Amino acid sequence: MTSSSPTAPLTTIGFDADDTLWQNEQFFRLTEQRLADLLADHAREGDVKARLLEAERRNLGLYGFGIKGFVLSMVETALDVTEGRAPGSVISEILAAGREMLAHPIEILPHAHETLDRLASDYRLVLITKGDLFDQERKLAQSGLAGYFDAVEIVSDKSAGTYDRIFSRHGDGPERSMMVGNSLKSDIVPAIEAGGWGVYVPHDLTWVLEHVEPPRSARRFHEIGDLGELPALVAGLG
Incomplete structure (x- = not known):
C-alpha cells in the first residue's frame, strides 16, 4: 500500500452510487x-x-x-x-x-440527501460508479442527488490507478481524498492503495464477487454504520 499521512487535509470525497446512495x-x-x-x-x-x-x-x-x-x-x-x-x-x-x-424507480438509501447536503459546501464531491453508462446516468438523474456533485465518473472498473487518476483530476490527489462505498473490493481497498481514505458503509446485500477482507490494519480505513455517521467522521479527521 502507498504510504501516506493520516492527517493530510481532506479536500475531496468520492461516493459510490449503487447500494451506497441508492438500492441496487x-x-x-x-x-x-x-x-x-x-x-x-x-x-x-x-x-x-x-x-x-x-x-x-x-x-x-x-x-x-x-x-x-x-x-x-x-x-x-x-x-x-x-x-x-x-x-x-x-x-x-x-x-x-x-x-x-x-x-425500476430509484430508492434512495437513508441519510444520503442530508449527508451530501452537509458536506457539499466544504468539500469537492465526486460520484464514482461502475456499470452501464446509460443506466447509471438514468439513476443519477432520477435520484435528485446530481446537484451535489462537482464531477461524475462512470468507469469500467475501480482500481488504485482509477482513484489516482480521478482524484488527481478532480481534487488535490488521492492523499487528500476519501472514497465512501459499500464494496470493500471496489471502493475501499483500491482507494487506500492509491493513498486515500476509505470509508466502508456496509449494505445488507453486496454481490459475492465484491467480497474481500476489510483492510483493518490500514491507517486510513474506517467503517461506519450508515451514511449519517459520515459528517462526524470527516470532521474528526481535522
Missing part, C-alpha cells in the same frame, strides 16, 4: 430468483444460481458490470441449464425482467 443489489437478487423459478423444471434453485454466478464471473471481462451484462448471463445460464433447449418463452421472460430492472 436487491433488484438483481429478485431477478435471480425469477430466473430460478423459470428454470425450476430443469434444475434446482441452488444449481441455477450457482451456474448464473459462474456465467457472470466468466463474462465480466466481456460485458462489464451492469444490468445488460447480467441479462446476457441469464440467457447463457438458461441455455446451459436446458442444454440449449430453452423455449422462446423463457428467453422472452428474461428479456422482460431486464427491461423491468432498467426502468
Whole structure:
C-alpha cells in the first residue's frame, strides 16, 4: 500500500452510487430468483444460481458490470441449464425482467440527501460508479442527488490507478481524498492503495464477487454504520 499521512487535509470525497446512495443489489437478487423459478423444471434453485454466478464471473471481462451484462448471463445460464433447449418463452421472460430492472424507480438509501447536503459546501464531491453508462446516468438523474456533485465518473472498473487518476483530476490527489462505498473490493481497498481514505458503509446485500477482507490494519480505513455517521467522521479527521 502507498504510504501516506493520516492527517493530510481532506479536500475531496468520492461516493459510490449503487447500494451506497441508492438500492441496487436487491433488484438483481429478485431477478435471480425469477430466473430460478423459470428454470425450476430443469434444475434446482441452488444449481441455477450457482451456474448464473459462474456465467457472470466468466463474462465480466466481456460485458462489464451492469444490468445488460447480467441479462446476457441469464440467457447463457438458461441455455446451459436446458442444454440449449430453452423455449422462446423463457428467453422472452428474461428479456422482460431486464427491461423491468432498467426502468425500476430509484430508492434512495437513508441519510444520503442530508449527508451530501452537509458536506457539499466544504468539500469537492465526486460520484464514482461502475456499470452501464446509460443506466447509471438514468439513476443519477432520477435520484435528485446530481446537484451535489462537482464531477461524475462512470468507469469500467475501480482500481488504485482509477482513484489516482480521478482524484488527481478532480481534487488535490488521492492523499487528500476519501472514497465512501459499500464494496470493500471496489471502493475501499483500491482507494487506500492509491493513498486515500476509505470509508466502508456496509449494505445488507453486496454481490459475492465484491467480497474481500476489510483492510483493518490500514491507517486510513474506517467503517461506519450508515451514511449519517459520515459528517462526524470527516470532521474528526481535522
